[in-house]
Amino acid sequence: MEECACLCGMGSSRGCRCPQKHQRPAETAAADGKPAQAEKHVEGDAAARCCAGSGGIASPMPPPLPPHCSLQDLPVEMLVEIFAWVPATDLPSLAQSCTKFHHTLHIDSIWRRRCQEEFGVRENLQNLEMIGMSYREVYTKLFPYRNILGLWQLDNSYRTLVNVVVDGLCITGWKYRPSFHTHVGGPIHFKPVFRICLTERKSATVECMEGPHNRPHNRQVRIQKDWFTTHCNQTYHRKDLAASLRDEWVRVLIGEDRQRYDLLTYRRLYLPPSHPDDLIRPxxxxxxxxxxxxxxxxxxxxxxxxxxxxxxxxxxxxxxxxxxxxxxxxxxxxxxxxxxxxxxxxxxxxxxxxxxxxxxxxxxxxxxxxxxxxxxxxxxxxxxxxxxxxxxxxxxxxxxxxxxxxxxxxxxxxxxxxxxxxxxxxxxxxxxxxxxxxxxxxxxxxxxxxxxxxxxxxxxxxxxxxxxxxxxxxxxxxxxxxxx
Known part of the structure; x- marks a missing residue:
């Protein structure tokens, strides 16, 4: 019984119901011999297999092993739901892990979720199909400009504000226009200063919206984490200054127009964090x-x-x-x-x-x-x-x-x-x-x-x-x- 206790792993022989084989006289006589000792080990192994996992209760057959499960065994519909919540920076690694993941990541609903969550894109699939684009292509074009979204301060003498947002299938930079003869509670007025079009088949293009009659023309953008610059080859922004002086808006932009319009620098602005104990909301x-x-x-x-x-x-x-x-x-x-x-x-x-x-x-x-x-x-x-x-x-x-x-x-x-x-x-x-x-x-x-x-x-x-x-x-x- 003590031997059975060790094989069952219960710690005590009392209460063990493991079936025991009675020793025959020949086995008792040969207790010190090698054949009997080997038989004992065989018998012990059988008892161990019998009692393993059953708490000392006999089982006719060993329990089945837990099934092996991985992401690859999940249906595609479930993988789509999982991948839609994965940060886009990790999706390329998933695509390279196996063929199934690679094909799954071509499903457009994954990229629609990423475009909405990261960039606020609200276009519907029908509009994209009309111009022959997918959300995956839209995301690919948005990603290089991810750091340009937000609120910025133009680094010049007037320190104008610029708000860069996703506007349909464009990224638009809206410049703050100071209000005259308006109550302080009135809305802020903005006008577009540049636009990044995402509907081009090859790559996104940057258009400058400033100048006479707002005629769009090419503009180059260099983006860093906390600042970006725009470079424009056109010079008629300044040539149009005399005509613009008739407009009351331009009185606050005179210092801005004296500067070089072909190279402008914008620095990022953060809004202040809020705490419940603040006197009012910042x-x-x-x-x-x-x-x-x-x-x-x-x-x-x-x-x-x-x-x-x-x-x-x-x-x-x-x-x-x-x-x-x-x-x-x-x-x-x-x-x-x-x-x-x-x-x-x-x-x-x-x-x-x-x-x-x-x-x-x-x-x-x-x-x-x-x-x-x-x-x-x-x-x-x-x-x-x-x-x-x-x-x-x-x-x-x-x-x-x-x-x-x-x-x-x-x-x-x-x-x-x-x-x-x-x-x-x-x-x-x-x-x-x-x-x-x-x-x-x-x-x-x-x-x-x-x-x-x-x-x-x-x-x-x-x-x-x-x-x-x-x-x-x-x-x-x-x-x-x-x-x-």
């Missing part, structure tokens, strides 16, 4: 600074501070909001007496200067900047909406270009607006009051100059604008501010 906002039309700024949160950074226009205006230095509204009466509001701002300003002197000017250099998408240590969004709105009236003597501002607000904070003019040595700071109206509007009052600026959220939606990491966004923001 993003792009429009406002008026001067008579050269609406400008676009970017609101982002960095721990104890919020930043509003200009990304268009001739100026480099950076508004720093101190979220730890809140100004009490007192039911809105503080706005009726501007001298009182000015006195509160001046006291905070003097306190900030003293702390900077004691701490080695750390605060003025932005030492409190956290990477975005981290919990704020200032006022949170929940706290903002718990506050009851109070009446807001523009203080007497404060002038504003836009009078259609909200009539209630929720919070106020101390802030400093720094203005620099691109291409000059002008640099000046304007302490004042940041006013939170609602999720889509905020304002700022310059204390000494008595100017009010209303910011309204940009309602346009953009694709491919997410930063790969908070650090990447912070690095991009610093590059904008350090741009000469």
């Amino acid at each position: 993003g792009l906002f429009q406002y008026y600074l001067d008579d050269f039309g609406l400008k676009i700024a970017m609101l982002s949160f960095h721990g104890k501070y919020a930043r509003v950074t200009d990304i268009t226009g001739y100026s480099k205006k950076t508004l720093e909001i101190h979220l730890m230095r809140r100004i009490q509204l007192r039911d809105g009466e503080i706005f009726r007496y501007f001298n009182e509001l000015s006195r509160v701002v001046q006291e905070i300003e003097e306190q900030v200067i003293r702390e900077q002197q004691e701490d080695g000017t750390e605060e003025s250099q932005g030492h409190g900047w956290q990477s975005p998408a981290q919990p704020s240590v200032g006022e949170s969004r929940a706290a903002a909406w718990e506050e009851q709105p109070v009446p807001f009236v523009l203080p007497v003597g404060v002038h504003s270009r836009d009078q259609n501002y909200p009539r209630t607000c929720r919070m106020c904070f101390y802030g400093v607006d720094t203005l620099a003019i691109i291409g000059s040595s002008y640099l000046k700071s304007f302490p004042g009051v940041f006013i939170l109206f609602d999720e889509n509007h905020f304002g700022f009052i310059w204390r000494v100059e008595k100017c009010f600026f209303l910011y309204s959220r940009v309602q346009n939606t953009f694709q491919n604008v997410e930063a790969p990491s908070p650090q990447a966004f912070l690095e991009m923001l610093k590059n904008i501010q350090s741009m000469p």
Whole structure:
């Protein structure tokens, strides 16, 4: 019985029901001989086969082995569903692994999914069949231009925005056109500046859409991860400048037209990441600074501070909001007496200067900047909406270009607006009051100059604008501010 316990692997002979063969007298007499010993091993092997996998219970035959299964054994319909979710960069390796995979990857529904997921293509199969193309061909032509999609800043004196999107069977670059005589809440206007056609049989072609009458002509594009350049051989963009001056739009583009149109550089812009504790949702906002039309700024949160950074226009205006230095509204009466509001701002300003002197000017250099998408240590969004709105009236003597501002607000904070003019040595700071109206509007009052600026959220939606990491966004923001 002890021997049977070892063969069954149960650890004890008690309860083992393995059938045992009684030893004959001859076998007992030959217990020490080699033939008997060999027979014992044979008998043990038989018992092991009998009891293996059955927990000591006899089985008439060994259990079947699990069937061998691989992706190659799956039906084609199931492979199509699986491959449609595989990143396109891995599909070539799958195609080379076996003949079945190679033929399966020629099924167009796989590439339709990839075109939709990666590039937002919404063409239907019927439209493609009319021009004799497949989704596989469309994807092949889109792939070299995958890094050009998104939001960009033209690297020139005006820093125009360009949004590059998939538009049908084309990739179109849309340039921002500043609005005149329009409320800050109005839509952003864009016009096409270049187009990449994907319907050519051999390869995609790039067409320039600028110039008189928007006559398309060839343009070369060089694409990197965070920037791209366009090179145009035509020179009549500048020759048409005199006629364009009759249009009010071109007043903000004069600096752009003075530059060489044959070589333009665009730098990538990321939209700021959002965190539930941010005071409001970060993003792009429009406002008026001067008579050269609406400008676009970017609101982002960095721990104890919020930043509003200009990304268009001739100026480099950076508004720093101190979220730890809140100004009490007192039911809105503080706005009726501007001298009182000015006195509160001046006291905070003097306190900030003293702390900077004691701490080695750390605060003025932005030492409190956290990477975005981290919990704020200032006022949170929940706290903002718990506050009851109070009446807001523009203080007497404060002038504003836009009078259609909200009539209630929720919070106020101390802030400093720094203005620099691109291409000059002008640099000046304007302490004042940041006013939170609602999720889509905020304002700022310059204390000494008595100017009010209303910011309204940009309602346009953009694709491919997410930063790969908070650090990447912070690095991009610093590059904008350090741009000469």
